[in-house]
Amino acid sequence: MSTHDDTAFEREFDMLMAKAGAAVPADRKAGIIAGYRDMKRMAALLRQPRTAADEPSNTYSLKSFLRSK
Numbered sequence: 001m002s003t004h005d006d007t008a009f010e011r012e013f014d015m016l017m018a019k020a021g022a023a024v025p026a027d028r029k030a031g032i033i034a035g036y037r038d039m040k041r042m043a044a045l046l047r048q049p050r051t052a053a054d055e056p057s058n059t060y061s062l063k064s065f066l067r068s069k
Contacts, residue, residue, distance in 0.1 A: 006033075009040075010033055013032070013033050
């Protein structure tokens with residue numbers, strides 16, 4: 001990522017932390033921002049439209065649990 005992108009992420013993170021009233025220790029901020037960047041990337045993947053074919057199959061059969069007489 002470019003320096004501009006890093007600065008934008010840091011500003012966004014600082015704004016969100018200020019809104020939440022949270023103080024982030026300076027020695028941990030770089031690691032937290034890196035994790036924040038990764039979480040935003042993963043959230044973007046989850047928020048894409050999906051079809052039924054993209055969903056896992058959840059079909060269960062109760063036959064194995066039933067006892068025959």
